[in-house]
Amino acid sequence: MIETIAIENYRSILKLIIPLDRLNVVTGPNGSGKSNLYKALSLLARAGRGSVVESLAIDGGLDSAFWAGQSKPNDKMPIVGEQKPSNNQLRLGFSSDSYSYSVAFGRPEYEPRSTSMFLLDPGIVRESIWPAGSYRPQNALVERKNNVITLREGRHWKVISNHISTFDSLFEQVSNIESVPEIYLMKERMRQWRFYDHFRTDRNAPARQSQLGSRSPVLYHDGRNLAAAIQTILETGDPDALVQAIDHAFPGAYLTIRRSDEGIFSLEFHQKGLLRPLSVAELSDGTLRYILWVAALLTPRPPELMVLNEPETSLHPDLIPSLARLILYAAERSQVWVVSHSDILTQWLEDHGQCNSIRLEKYLGQTQIPSLERFDIPVWHWPS
Template sequence: MEKRLIEVEVENFRSLRKITLPLRPLNVLVGPNGAGKTNVLDVFRFLADVIGTDLQPALDLRGGFDEVVFRGGDKPPVYMQIKLTATWTTHSSLSALDEYQLRVSRPRQGSLSRREKFAFKRTQGRGRRITISGQKVNVVDTGRGGGEREIGISALSSGLSTLPRLSDEQGGSEVSTVAQRLASFRVFDVRVDEARQASRFPRAKTEVLDDGAANLAGFLLALRSQDENAWQRLVEDAMEVLPQLDGIDFEYPSGAAREVVIVLHERGLRRPTQLADASYGTIRLLGLLALLYDPNPPALTCVEEIDHGLHPQALELLVERLREASERTQFLIATHSPALADRLQPDELIVCERRDEGSSMIPALSAERIERIVGTSEGLPLGELWFSGALGGDL
C-alpha cells in the first residue's frame, strides 16, 4: 500500500473557513491573489513548526491565536482545527486510515486550550485511539483484549512533539511515524541570493536540500557522488531549457573539503561562469531540478509560485519531472500561470476561489466537474479554460 496523505480538512485557519481537500500524488493550486493558496501551504508549515517547537511557539511565530484564526464573519471564531487522514503507519490502508486531528480553542474571555486525536490500525483487527485534552492523554486499544490507560502531559504541549518519546505499548511508535512524516514536510522556495553562494562541502554522501536551496552547491555535489545517473539527467534537463549551457561543474575556492561553488560552462565563453553571476531564472531552475531529483525526499513537498522566473519553454519539462518525482513524494504546488496549468491533467488541478465574506473555496470545483467541463471544451487546455473563466468557482 502506497504511504501518502489522503485528505486534509481545515477550519478557521486564516482564510480557510472550512475546506476539505483530497490529495493525489501531484496537486496544483490555481487561483487569483488572496484565494488562499498560500494558506493551504502554511497549514503544513504550521504542523511542522508544532513538532519542531511545540504549539505555543508555532502560534507565536504567526502573531498568536488571533492572527491565525479566520478573520471574516460577524464574530471571531473560538477555535481552529486541522484534520489529516493518511496511510502512513505499518498496518494502515484505505479502509483503515491513520487519522490526526488538532483543535485549538480560546473561548471568549477564556484561555487557550488544545485537543488532539490520533487513530491507527494495529494488527489482527486491533486499533488504537489516543485523545489529548488538558493535561491528560487517554490511550484506548480497540478490538479483542483492548484496554484503556491514562498518561499525564503539560497543558499546552502537543502530542506531536511529546508522545513520540513514549514506549510502543503507550502509543509512541505510531505517533512517532506520523510526527516524522509531518516534520519532514517541506515548503520549498528557492532563495536566489542564498542559492547562488558557495556552500560548505558535504560531510556525508547524502545532503539534505535546504528549504530555500541555500546549500544548492553542496547538495548537487553530493548528488553527483551518490547517483551519477540522476546527476546526468539533471544536467541534460538544464541544458535542454538553457540552450547556451554546455555543462555544470564545481570549484573549491577555499580548498578541497571546505566549500564548493557551482560553475556553468556556457557556449561561446572563454571561462566558466560561477553561479553567483548567473541569471535569476537559471538559479531558480537549478534549485527546482535539485528538488525534483532529490533521492531522499520528504513525505510532502509544497512549492509556491513554482513557475516564477522561468521561461515558458521550461514548463513542459517541469511538469514531466514533477509527475516522475511524485512517485516518491507528494507535491502541493501553487501557481498563477495558465501556461503551467495548460500542461496538467484534470485530476492534478485544484481551482481556488474567494467568497465575498473572505473565506476560501478550495476546491472550487470537484475533479469530476473539471473532467466534464474539459470533455465539452473542444480540446481547449486547462490553463486557457481556467483563465477564461470556464473553470471559475461560480460555475
C-alpha cells in the first residue's frame, strides 16, 4: 500500500506530505486545490507510462505548472514557516510498504550554443528508487541525475546508462527485469494505477454505442467497453456483488448482455414494471453513469491504486449510498483515493468504513490541510 504522497511546487501546492490509508477521501471548497492534487497524482503515474513530460508540455509547460503564490501577505507580515521552494523544480514522490520513488522536473541544461527549438521544454533532472520508508542516500537503490542512471551494487554504484534523454523517464530507458528488477517492478506497479474522471454520458458517448465484445476485466476510462466489462464480471468476477449493486440502486432491476451473431455486445437494463428492457441509448445520464461506476469498481482485476475524481457527478442523491457501497467494496481489494464535492458521499464513507478524510483549504493561493498536525506528517526527504 502507498503510505505517503509528497508534492512540491505544483500549481497551488507549495508543499504537501500526505499520509494515506486504505480509503482516502479528499474534500474542500471550490478552488481549494482538489483538482491540482488529482492532476499531480495523474502526473506521477504517467512517469511509469513514459508520457509525463509530454503531459506537462501539453498543460502549458513548467511555467504553468510551477507554484506561483505569494509567500507574504505584505512586506511587514511574513507567513511563519512558509517560503517559496528553494529550487526551481517540480517534485513528486511516494513511499510504500515495498519500493518508493520520486521524480523532479526542471529546465534541462543545454550547451550554450545549442540550436534546439525545444529549450523551454520541461525535463526530468532527478529520479530515485529506494526501499520502504524515508529516502536516505545510504538506502537508495537507483539514482538518476540528469542524463546518468546508476544502480547500487553492494557498496558501489554501477552506471547503467549515461545518455538518457531529459524527456524520458528511467522507466523508458531500463526495463529488463533480470538486470534491474527494482526499475521493472516499480514501472509495472505504476502503470497499473487506475484513474477515472468524469465518464461521458452524452448522446454520442462511447458507453452508449454497441461494441464488438471481448473479455474486459478492466473498464476503459471512457467506458467504451461497458457491455463487455459487465459480462466479464458476470462470468469471471463477483456476479452477486453486481446483482446487489443494481438492485440496491434500482429495486427490482437487473442487467443482461445481448450478443449478436457478429459478436456485437449490447447492454440491456431490465426495470421493474416495464414490459421490455431499456437499451443503453435510452438510459438517463445518471443511470448510465452509475452502471459505469459498477463496472469500474467491481473489476475482476483490481489495481493497487484506484483514483476517482468526483464520482458523484450527475447522480441523484438517492444513488449516493449505493455508490458509497461500491467504493467500500473496491477499498477491500485496492487502495482507493476519492476526490469529492459531495458531503453526503463523504459522510457515508466516514460512517461506514475506515476512511482517511483529507479536507483541503487555500490560504494566499496555497493549498493546505489544516487538520494535519505537525506530528501527523510522515518523515519525508527529497533526494538532493
